[in-house]
Amino acid sequence: xxxxxxxxxxxxxxxxxxxxxxxxxxxxxxxxxxxxxxxxxxxxxxxxxxxxxxxxxxxxxxxxxxxxxxxxxxxxxxxxxxxxxxxxxxxxxxxxxxxxxxxxxxxxxxxxxxxxxxxxxxxxxxxxxxxxxxxxxxxxxxxxxxxxxxxxxxxxxxxxxxxxxxxxxxxxxxxxxxxxxxxxxxxxxxxxxxxxxxxxxxxxxxxxxxxxxxxxxxxxxxxxxxxxxxxxxxxxxxxxxxxxxxxxxxxxxxxxxxxxxxxxxxxxxxxxxxxxxxxxxxxxxxxxxxxxxxxxxxxxxxxxxxxxxxxxxxxxxxxxxxxxxxxxxxxxxxxxxxxxxxxxxxxxxxxxxxxxxxxxxxxxxxxxxxxxxxxxxxxxxxxxxxxxxxxxxxxxxxxx
Numbered sequence: 323x324x325x326x327x328x329x330x331x332x333x334x335x336x337x338x339x340x341x342x343x344x345x346x347x348x349x350x351x352x353x354x355x356x357x358x359x360x361x362x363x364x365x366x367x368x369x370x371x372x373x374x375x376x377x378x379x380x381x382x383x384x385x386x387x388x389x390x391x392x393x394x395x396x397x398x399x400x401x402x403x404x405x406x407x408x409x410x411x412x413x414x415x416x417x418x419x420x421x422x423x424x425x426x427x428x429x430x431x432x433x434x435x436x437x438x439x440x441x442x443x444x445x446x447x448x449x450x451x452x453x454x455x456x457x458x459x460x461x462x463x464x465x466x467x468x469x470x471x472x473x474x475x476x477x478x479x480x481x482x483x484x485x486x487x488x489x490x491x492x493x494x495x496x497x498x499x500x501x502x503x504x505x506x507x508x509x510x511x512x513x514x515x516x517x518x519x520x521x522x523x524x525x526x527x528x529x530x531x532x533x534x535x536x537x538x539x540x541x542x543x544x545x546x547x548x549x550x551x552x553x554x555x556x557x558x559x560x561x562x563x564x565x566x567x568x569x570x571x572x573x574x575x576x577x578x579x580x581x582x583x584x585x586x587x588x589x590x591x592x593x594x595x596x597x598x599x600x601x602x603x604x605x606x607x608x609x610x611x612x613x614x615x616x617x618x619x620x621x622x623x624x625x626x627x628x629x630x631x632x633x634x635x636x637x638x639x640x641x642x643x644x645x646x647x648x649x650x651x652x653x654x655x656x657x658x659x660x661x662x663x664x665x666x667x668x669x670x671x672x673x674x675x676x677x678x679x680x681x682x683x684x685x686x687x688x689x690x691x692x693x694x695x696x697x698x699x700x701x702x703x704x705x706x707x708x709x710x711x712x713x714x715x716x717x718x719x720x721x722x
Contacts, residue, residue: 339406345526348566348581349565354405358516360516368685369512372685393407521646529565529640538686560711561707564584566581570645609719616712632700632701639678
């Protein structure tokens with residue numbers, strides 16, 4: 323959505339009104355929707371550097387990096403807040419990263435094609451949640467089905483028209499920004515591919531990978547806190563823990579959601595059961611997903627094993643599929659050519675599953691330009707987590 327600055331000052335700068343990204347299931351930083359195929363998040367230089375120097379073999383397993391954008395917080399006379407990105411302003415020079423990306427898209431799509439990112443078309447918004455934070459910020463979502471959070475005892479909270487964790491993150495983020503509000507303060511955000519935009523009912527599992535979560539720059543207090551979380555969760559026993567989840571339930575037309583607090587309490591058996599639940603649509607287990615998910619996880623494992631010096635501390639792995647059932651397959655295996663930029667596809671050419679690594683604020687590697695230790699060999703903690711994840715999914719496949 324393209325907007326003009328509506329502050330009482332009369333400023334008429336054109337910008338993009340950022341909307342909450344309603345399919346965020348984990349993390350603590352609020353993700354925002356920039357356009358239908360692009361999300362954005364607050365810029366951390368170490369993460370930006372990682373995306374800019376990403377090894378070629380890893381690109382198919384990470385969101386596409388689209389550059390950066392300037393964001394400012396607007397408050398009108400009633401105290402309502404809005405986050406607005408300025409696509410025509412960038413500290414790199416007269417051409418912003420968004421404009422450069424638009425040119426690349428235009429060249430690849432052809433002139434006259436309605437695919438350039440500067441058009442900023444958004445889907446119709448269907449729900450408004452008021453009083454989302456101090457300042458009466460308007461929080462809008464595009465969910466067409468309900469969601470509810472379930473705890474480890476199976477108790478269900480009140481249904482909402484968005485992922486409850488998404489609402490929590492957005493409240494926290496805007497509350498912080500509101501408390502630190504400065505009229506003309508600019509914020510830098512990363513622009514990344516919206517990896518769920520092609521799905522009707524995106525089912526998402528957010529997995530915190532590895533046996534260590536603290537970065538090299540963590541304070542002793544933070545280091546101890548993260549070590550304790552790992553020791554008391556499946557991060558220690560499996561090298562992976564659940565950080566968030568939403569799975570579409572076809573029998574009741576809603577998303578079942580779980581958050582990071584649920585994931586921290588899980589035992590090894592609880593982790594296995596939740597992984598099974600992630601693949602269950604309320605009617606039956608989606609056995610059609612097991613083969614392509616395993617195929618991609620094994621391909622990612624091979625890539626990680628070859629990334630010497632990389633340590634993906636505190637990063638996550640997303641497993642994504644569409645809750646909408648695909649048409650019946652009639653010919654051959656769909657795995658041929660699966661590991662490409664478009665990831666696994668059904669015979670009709672529709673993406674079936676996605677495996678994506680995200681959150682690289684604490685990732686370190688040789689040549690990262692930061693005063694961090696240089697490690698030898700691959701990230702064995704991450705590999706340990708991937709191998710256990712693969713084994714559990716294979717066990718589910720064999721039982722079914």
